[in-house]
Amino acid sequence: MKNQFIIRTALFGFAGLLALSLGSATQAETRVTYKSAKTGSSYYQMGVQISEAVKEASDGDIIVTNEESQGSVQNVMEVRGRGADYVFTTPPSLVTLAQQGKGPFEGKGDPKFDTIRALFPIPSLTMHFVMSKESGVTDFEQLAGKTLLLGKGSFGAREGARYLELFGLEGKVEIADVELSNAVPALKNGQIDGFVTAGSYPAPNVTEAAASLPITILSMTGQEIEETGRTQIVIPANTYAGQTQEVITTSLPVVAYTTTEMDDDTAYLLAKDYWESLQHMAKSAPWWNGVNETLMPNMTGKVHPGAARFYKEVGYPTDESLK
CATH class of the missing domain: 3.40.190.10 (Periplasmic binding protein-like II)
Known part of the structure; x- marks a missing residue:
């Protein structure tokens, strides 16, 4: 009986220590x-x-x-x-x-x-205005008469449309009816001159575009950034293939x-x-x-x-x- 009592006491003691140990682990x-x-x-x-x-x-x-x-x-x-x-x-x-x-x-x-x-x-969500080199566009004024893909429903699409209006380009740029997921093929085959996308840099679709053909990512002037009311951000040079200079743009x-x-x-x-x-x-x-x-x-x-x-x-x- 005495031995059984000792064994039971030891088992209870072990069980108590195990519960305490598990409790501490859970608590930690x-x-x-x-x-x-x-x-x-x-x-x-x-x-x-x-x-x-x-x-x-x-x-x-x-x-x-x-x-x-x-x-x-x-x-x-x-x-x-x-x-x-x-x-x-x-x-x-x-x-x-x-x-x-x-x-x-x-x-x-x-x-x-x-x-x-x-x-x-x-x-940050960083705005990218991506143009084919062949389009010859190097600033926002030159977007007039070009075909641009904005996408649908995204922050980048809404922001891109807003910038076109702010910069006096509404109605002067043809908006392509193409999904943003098809931006790179559309740029390669000349269906569009450029596309707008917003994402953390380096953005995958911009990386893909830069690897597929020569592109230009548009920089904004200080006045243009001020007009947007957004936060300025700098995309460092060489973030994308062929991008030898930093790009000044906006971000959310x-x-x-x-x-x-x-x-x-x-x-x-x-x-x-x-x-x-x-x-x-x-x-x-x-x-x-x-x-x-x-x-x-x-x-x-x-x-x-x-x-x-x-x-x-x-x-x-x-x-x-x-x-």
Whole structure:
């Protein structure tokens, strides 16, 4: 009996230690949901890379799960029903509109929108006006009389049409009725003189075009950029084949956000792991080369205190009033 009691006591003790050990392991693992874009898009792929990088950098202490999204507005709207584990991407301008109850958020305001906090910038949506060398077009004035593919329904299509109107080219440029997915073949066979696309650089369709035929990517003047009201961005020389000079164009900043429900330590580690993984991620996807501390001013709105702690440590610029 005495031996049985000792054995039972030992078993209970072992079971208790095992439960404590498993409980500690579960407690140490933080799970985060990252919602960005549609499956198959470059921004969804960025989310996959971020999740892999964070898992590796944190030794598995932070597990990031990607969720497909139908767009930035949906990402912001879901803040209303999400908790501390929610990270999402959106242009900062949409966060401002949500907090003001304007635009797509009119009549849909919620106090939780005021809890949104920035974590880190990701590659911006960069405007590319891609022309065949044969077209002879080197600036926007020369687009008159040319055939341009804008695509349909995308940010790049809407922005491209807006620029044509701003620059006095509406009605002077023939808009091709061709899907953006067919831009490169249409450019090669002379069906169009150029196409417009928006994406993080280097954009895959622009890379394909540059590898297929000589192209020119149009640069904007300071006045043209000012007229658009967008953020200036510079595509470095040699980003694309045959592009020997830098291209000055516009962009729509995109930022990863969470809310104040996320604890400071998790936000700190997410920011730290992200920035420290950029060079590694850039080896397989060059769009990460476009992310550096110069994008920090794009994080308009308040920065999460945990992320702000990391930025203070590394000396990256953040506006004290936004913390």
